[in-house]
Amino acid sequence: MADPVSIDSSALHEFIDGAHLQTRRQLFDLLGQERFRYVDTRDTAAYRQTVLEWCEELARHGFGALAYPAEFGGADDVGRSIAAFETLAYHDLSLLVKYGVQFGLFGGSIYLLGTRRHHERYLRAVGALELPGCFAMTETDHGSNVRDIETVAAYDADRREFVVHTPHTGARKDYIGNAALHGRLAVVFAQLVSGTARHGVHAFLIPIRDEQGNVMPGVSIEDCGLKVGLNGVDNGRIGFDQVRIPRENLLDRYGGITEGGQYTSSIESPGRRFFTMLGTLVAGRISIACASLSAARSGLTIAVRYTARRRQFGAEDGPEATLLSYTAMQRLLMPRLATAFALDFALDDVIAAFAASTPGETQEVETLAAALKAFASDFTVQTIQACREACGGQGYLAVNRLGRLRDDTDVFTTFEGANLVLLQLVARGRLTEYREAFGELRPWKIARHVAARAATRVTELNPIVTRRTDAEHLLDPGFHLAALRYRDERLLASLARRLKRRLDDGMDAFEAFNECQDHAVELGRACAERFVLERFHAALDRAPDTLRPPLESLAALYALDRIAAASAWYQEAGYLEPGKSRAVRTQINVLCRALATEATALVDAFAIPDALLAAPIAV
């Protein structure tokens, strides 16, 4: 077994956070300044004002426009922009979300859904935060199911204007960041209607406040009020009463309307057009996954440093033992620490794939972004809770930050796509991977083909392997990868089989999928877990020799922890014999114990500046 001794934390830091290291350091320097000191978050009005000013300061230093073209003041570098977002997530998370709303969702949708005239007119002002704005997609009655939003934008050919209207209060735009106080322009998603023809959801630019901050005529705005966390962000509800906007305010990259009211689009299928427009959310999902990881790293740094020092009980007549020397504490923290390392490489690779992708051809990246967003945000909420409990009463003091970290990240499991919905999206994405082969888009029908192929795709079980319990085998990366791939493939095949059986029996497609929904969710998670391990192994191949031992131990712990978590399933499938399942658990304890002795060096590799970490028990 790899013995992780004398870890070089700064070399490890450069290895895991090497991309855009310069940007990260610039941002850390800025955030470490006195003006970015954490504020009392109970005074909501003052907090919101501070967060706005922090955002303006970031824009002044060029961090607002990183993803936009150079001609509009940007750096044309989406990878750098996500690295900045990830770094910001070590600081106040209201600032992170306000920043993400303004520059990512609002500016990003103008950039991605708009055309040249929109870019020229708005992008520079958005990136400089001279024009604060909103991304108004969600409605009170439609959060996950945004295809059925009810706001209408009807084209009036006589006046060459759109008339935007909210038919009832449940159709108001809800939870919109920047809406309650600061936003002046909003990207509003609405059903485009021309004459009697409905063309589906499109994005429109609608002024909601004038330069003095007065709400525009026909627009009504209500403050969402106090939230569980993120109270530095001014979320609001927006209603439109027959609000008229010029034809040019349609963001018309994927669909436009002629002056006479004729609809035109480069994408024929309304379904595909809708999902292409939703592609603006992909960057957001990747960013939230990255920010989740940063928050988990903050929590783990605090908990590991505290439990490595804190002593309680011990052998008779000896000194008391550190909390981190206890098996139960190691089991609580070490697999999560390993997962925090593992996630990093997967996210780096998805960012690279996203940066290299072309709009409309992002199916694979979309599936991965959904899988990792769900996996990372679930992981983070559970991890911060575990860290809070590991730190006991000290963890419950506000000054040690774990409560706010949890309260602020909690909604990461909900926004930019609720995790349960995203994991089903992943399952559907996996089912449609076969569409090229079958020339068929409907997942229901594809399921029939996948099922037929299943028998040949799934690796045969080898009775010698299912019984091996020696350490050499249990620590073999080949075993880990085979196990996580087997689970992913087999869940896909069996889901397809189960769907097919129901469809063959004449069941309605919606009901068939609902009956297998827990299975689909499990497939989504298995897909994320498998991908994360693959990217971890790829990273091991390029790791310097000195870093390989601890990274190999972390990769093994991550993999075995996932295998143990699914052990009931693996035993059902005959992939693990009972004795092997027990041996996996024992091996996890051995890895935890070894890594616990190096845990502080490992969290030091996250290199979170003390000014940002701030928790007195950890700095």
Next chain:
Amino acid sequence: MADPVSIDSSALHEFIDGAHLQTRRQLFDLLGQERFRYVDTRDTAAYRQTVLEWCEELARHGFGALAYPAEFGGADDVGRSIAAFETLAYHDLSLLVKYGVQFGLFGGSIYLLGTRRHHERYLRAVGALELPGCFAMTETDHGSNVRDIETVAAYDADRREFVVHTPHTGARKDYIGNAALHGRLAVVFAQLVSGTARHGVHAFLIPIRDEQGNVMPGVSIEDCGLKVGLNGVDNGRIGFDQVRIPRENLLDRYGGITEGGQYTSSIESPGRRFFTMLGTLVAGRISIACASLSAARSGLTIAVRYTARRRQFGAEDGPEATLLSYTAMQRLLMPRLATAFALDFALDDVIAAFAASTPGETQEVETLAAALKAFASDFTVQTIQACREACGGQGYLAVNRLGRLRDDTDVFTTFEGANLVLLQLVARGRLTEYREAFGELRPWKIARHVAARAATRVTELNPIVTRRTDAEHLLDPGFHLAALRYRDERLLASLARRLKRRLDDGMDAFEAFNECQDHAVELGRACAERFVLERFHAALDRAPDTLRPPLESLAALYALDRIAAASAWYQEAGYLEPGKSRAVRTQINVLCRALATEATALVDAFAIPDALLAAPIAV
């Protein structure tokens, strides 16, 4: 399978909350009054003041002294006092904790550890909240390991006084409720020293403020500051600088000192004396378990009512489907709803056992209290998080209360004994259940005997049973109980075997237990789960016929959910064959689907008044 149709919610309410129904209703009436309306919790000073006034109002109505003897204004009814606590937990949880500190911990320890002169002098004033006080056990450096606290109370025979001293800042009393602002008298735990003899931890009454609220000479108090939740409670740190108190201020029920400085005690063993004094915590642990359940019920009521109304997506051309009609949502909420019912009966029985127990003879009740406190508080934190996520963005609005419920109950997993420590206490308790048979108190040695007995105690596995997958068998209460008992017994036996092997090899006892710590924690949980099912079955026996079908379904769902959660272990043990493990999962889905249609009637049986539930999405 039992078909739970047309549930009579109010009959069900009377069945589950029938004990002390009158007290519950009185309290609900009081808490529903305008003066008890929830306040803005961000202004900590105002919040603390309001909570104090609420507490005074409760005392005025006689709710402070319920557990004390009638001669001191009480009702001499510990069961009624816990029922009041459980009911209070539907309201503001800072009020609950302040109430618990004053009347339970502070007053309760004077009552249980003091003698007649203490009762006569203090109890009436404590119960009326004319004398606000503290329970000062925890120190900064010693939270779980309170046997090693460092505050010293040295007897000065010349002046017949104790000199109480805090040797360093880490030995200050920490996290003490009522200390930062309102407490005037404190029950302080300290090492009793007389001459050169050390007699272990004892409790002393020390005035910390005068009647005007001025801090007493030699006493220093620091505010703990903002916490993650419960900010209506004024927690503080207390230091003592050679503070002198009269000899009579020792609470001397289990140990006293003569004027000349001679130590006397009715309990010979210092270890047993210590644990007897710690017995004051048993009522606290039971109370926290009950309060956890109330908070979980609030969360479940909110989530079930919202998801039963909220619609999103659906079959083509049909209306959108309710969230609660989705399999994944049912799996998230229904097993937790079943557990909320299950826990109720176990808690009722532990309260009854506690009320009937005599001090010093509470080993079994202590073990159960520890098990249920850990089980209930873990359950509640996870359940409220699930409810928050089930309610999506609405769940993230402060007004819908789920965030505060989680933030306030979070520390329930830590205080009154950290859950990981309590679960080990349960394991040790289980090991010592054999002490009568062996006349031996040290768990390490008992382990050897248990191990020897293990083979005969564990039920033989029957290959026909391990393979049965028919619904009749899967829904059979006999199967459920056998499975949960088997797991509990077998984990106990194998823990004993593992400890014995290590001790036989000469390993230090502390290290041996640490190597098996995760096993011990698992045993603690299994013990709680088994006990909860036993008490649920006992309740079914006395349930009226009309209520039996839904209760049987809930009991089956609770049991199968626990079996499925431990399916990896059951398969390892050969207790479930793979096909049966799959069948259990399928059966859970069937039960979830059936119960989901009755979910609102089931939460209506919790009968939480709208004024207390308060969440707009649920009332």
